[in-house]
Amino acid sequence: MNKLKMVPLQNIDIKDSFWDRYVGLVKDVLIPYQWDILNDKLDDVETSHCIKNFKIAAGMETGEFYGAVFQDSDLAKWIEAASYSLAVHPDKELENTIDEVVDLIEAAQGEDGYINTYFTIHDKNLRFTNLREGHELYCAGHFMEAAVAYYRATGKDKLLRIMKRFADLICEEFSSTKNSKGYPGHQEVEIGLYKMYEVTGEEKYLKQAKMFLDRRGEQPNYFLEEVKKPNFKQIFDEFKNYDPSYSQSHLPVREQKTAEGHAVRAVYMYSAMADVGVEYDDKALLNACKSLWDNMVKKRMYITGSIGSSGLLERFTTDYDLPNNSNYSETCASIGLALFGRRMAQITRESKYYDVVERALYNTVLSGISMDGKSFFYVNPLEVWPDNCIPRTSKEHIKPIRQKWFGVACCPPNIARTLASLGEYIYFAEDNAIWVNLFISNKAKFTICDQEVALDMKTKFPYEGHTRIVLNSEASVRGKIYLRIPDYVKKYKILVDGTAIESLQFMGGYCVLELDMNQQTIDIYFDLTPRFVRANPLVKEDIGKVAIMKGPLVYCLEEIDNEANLPAYYIDTSSNLQEYYDNELLGGTVVVKCEGKKVTQEGWNADTLYSEQKIALEKKTLTFIPYPYWGNRKSGEMLVWVKEMQ
């Protein structure tokens, strides 16, 4: 199968009024800050011990392993993020730091290629004996991604060679003649192996990724059998009553139709299924991808592009079950959703996948990080009341303020690598075509029909609807531009060199322009007026409620801009939404206001819990800010779905 190509990060230079505040953090804050954390140089955050674990495993220091069983992956994701940054902003010092840590990884690598500090330090004889909890293959996958990223950014192949040795060991250990039933308890290595295959051309890596997918869901279930072996050693208490659907191993992957279990595991697996499905032209695998995507985004996804309705086990539940104040909606799961969606768009050339990718990136991925880049949400609720976010209760996973660093620190470096690679989300390319998926100001270079084409995109999206794309090439090049028309854009126009195009061509939700790429200007005007959005009435939690969106951005009420007790507000959806750009607020943002009412305390005193007293309403103006910006001022209530006056 022929899928659309990614454009190398080196070729994309982002300078965007909306994204710069986050992307700009990567190089200056996230990478140095997270490096300090990995090295335990910061006093006021949870100990990472990550680098120290590698030093102990390498025999350079003494001590005990500390941290989660998947602690190594924090370093892997950091290298991956730093590599993406290097691709765009070469930096000798950072490169040296990475080279040194690559030496450390090599030193910690076993004779036979094995890398995992938890097992190396802790339980050397138990490696690969607890696949369901051990996370060795998960960490391996992240290091493979890091190795590929670093190689692509710098051309240096030392980490790649290190990871080839480990990948070779994995292929040997999990070959069809040795451990022929095993597969990872947390999917990720399938993605890593696929990328290793992409850069090395080694087909066995692709084959191994496919084998892991093929084995998953075989009966008897590997993870239920594994625990019966004499050398099995449990790591997590909460895995006691293991349900195979937790790791999507309840059914063969090609037979899975609904998104089940741990949300991050799920979307990482679906991404790998898309990778492998395309390579083998495996229709059953790709059809499963489509079914799973549809089930997820049409029945189990929040308006913010987040997934995982259950706090317990961070998992999917059932169709239309989308509680707003007790969900998990992990940042990493939205990152995985974006990774999966991007692959599906590459394969199918349908823009609908990008409607979801964009929703996830603009809302949940960004809400996962504070504006200063130093604190993070794992969990992204749509309704928060700080008073009831109490440790050791059902809402203990909901945090009303972002945390500095976590014991389980998967999200922060995952956000870093996503922001660092944002460029990869903007375009796809073909030999004779450029696909525009996102509207972000940047300058990019393409090779179209063997000619270099420069593309300059300028936009104030999502606050303003106008995007100008200027194409330039030395010589005349006839090619195609595919412009994604987002699902929420109901009115738009497109001008080429100042002339409105009357009869537009479409393919899969993309508007297709065929033109000469030598000095062309394309102006796109989207109507991004804020709008009221409702949920399907089958979503019980949202019945009678309305949300506000502007383009892909979900808006929310924060207590600081309104009054306490946000669920007491009603929106009058017959009134007009007012929007204006506030230069001061939250570093500059479009604020949306609308009219409504609020239930008052009239007739109620604090000691009356139940009464026949009627409810009194008073008129109020409601002030909304973009959801990703919530929680960047003082702690208070937040609400996305607001009651609608009937």
Place this chain on the structure above:
Amino acid sequence: MNKLKMVPLQNIDIKDSFWDRYVGLVKDVLIPYQWDILNDKLDDVETSHCIKNFKIAAGMETGEFYGAVFQDSDLAKWIEAASYSLAVHPDKELENTIDEVVDLIEAAQGEDGYINTYFTIHDKNLRFTNLREGHELYCAGHFMEAAVAYYRATGKDKLLRIMKRFADLICEEFSSTKNSKGYPGHQEVEIGLYKMYEVTGEEKYLKQAKMFLDRRGEQPNYFLEEVKKPNFKQIFDEFKNYDPSYSQSHLPVREQKTAEGHAVRAVYMYSAMADVGVEYDDKALLNACKSLWDNMVKKRMYITGSIGSSGLLERFTTDYDLPNNSNYSETCASIGLALFGRRMAQITRESKYYDVVERALYNTVLSGISMDGKSFFYVNPLEVWPDNCIPRTSKEHIKPIRQKWFGVACCPPNIARTLASLGEYIYFAEDNAIWVNLFISNKAKFTICDQEVALDMKTKFPYEGHTRIVLNSEASVRGKIYLRIPDYVKKYKILVDGTAIESLQFMGGYCVLELDMNQQTIDIYFDLTPRFVRANPLVKEDIGKVAIMKGPLVYCLEEIDNEANLPAYYIDTSSNLQEYYDNELLGGTVVVKCEGKKVTQEGWNADTLYSEQKIALEKKTLTFIPYPYWGNRKSGEMLVWVKEMQ
């Protein structure tokens, strides 16, 4: 202090159209059925092993302990329930069964008086080394209650003597010179010791109960210290990050102002505080009772008289935090709330306590048991959607159908003992007065001014508002009748011998009649028209919603009487509530209907999750049944708080 006296169960014979279907189950179903379970004679319920544990501990059989660490308490509560039943319905066979099991308990008792099969079989050397989890004192308390109940019912004192030996051991072990810091991790023994003091007159039992209360909350916290001892052995994983407020040991009990931690532990402790507070005329203790009561019922209690907002750890959270579909609201906690409230009414002579006792009994205690007496709810949600009650998710504790028997089986025998002792809730007595708290048809005997007075109460409460009380005595006796006027009764009249009393006297919410108890007829007419009730708008989960009550009964929607997707209904509160008695439905009940609307699926297809589509409403009639009756037909949705058209 002078508190109102309880009336012995022997003196009260209930025959009531509302209660008989439940009370009648005690003798014929609950006691034999639960006895079979304790003896593992039923195949289709979870193994109890309770009697078997006693046989093993007594050396009569071999084997391992099986069940929860507090498994013994199931037998204790069964004996207590059976004793209450015997008090009203003498039954030789049942008495023989109890006598035999008392012999078994004696056989399982240690030389020094110790009784606990878990530790005796399992960890003999570890007794009293893990008070926070061990439940030995909890089980002891329940056996003390059982011993007192059996003695009061039959005059037989063997079990009482057995428990005296154990109580003596406890007083010795936890004296001020031996383990002078220890107190139970789950309160209950304080209640047991107090009852032992009541029947034996042994003051040291009262003193020990007080000491346990006095020690609780001392710094450093006993439970945090205990785990540091070399012989401490953890029993429950989930106790790892122990927070003293879980067992109300975060503060000295007299300084506690808000209801915190595990709800059952809390209300059992508050009950003991009331018992001890009265005996010692301990103002600080009684004031704490009042503060805790007020906080609980004015800010942390569901309309159904249930408590415990958090599923995780079955605990209180914060003021006005009352989620309806993820709460714990344990049946046992409402039983404890009723026990506490009854004590407070005895002490203060204020009827407001009984408004809550009645609410708990009529709603949550009864919802805890099926109409056939064979299945039970632990958890009593106010909103259920069976599809999302999924194991291993945040809603796994919510069951859409009652369970036959639980691994942790505290609620079923607790309901049995509560129903068996319902008579104890109806009256209080003084030398010259009768206090009427509940309106339940029964015949009772009192001794008023040394004369026997017979009381015959006839009522169809809560379905009809008329109650007739006929008093009779051999000779003329002048005395007082205190009639509780429930808080929800806004209109009423009272007739004595057919004559309306114009200027009624009141005391603490009771209407006081002074009269000759020789052939008097009192007719009470309460207006029990169904009414709309709202929650304080500070209760975020209930804003914009309304509930329906009739007398103390909360009503609910069930899917079977309406249509699926109950949260899509809106009530028109300007329309009238219609009520009628349906002879067939649920064994006969008053049904309430009202007009409203329902959000339709018009304009939505199953694959559209979010859209600008407006909501369409269509007219509907809503059908409500009493909350305690929900879940007695086929599994479906249930809803108490329904949206109100604004």
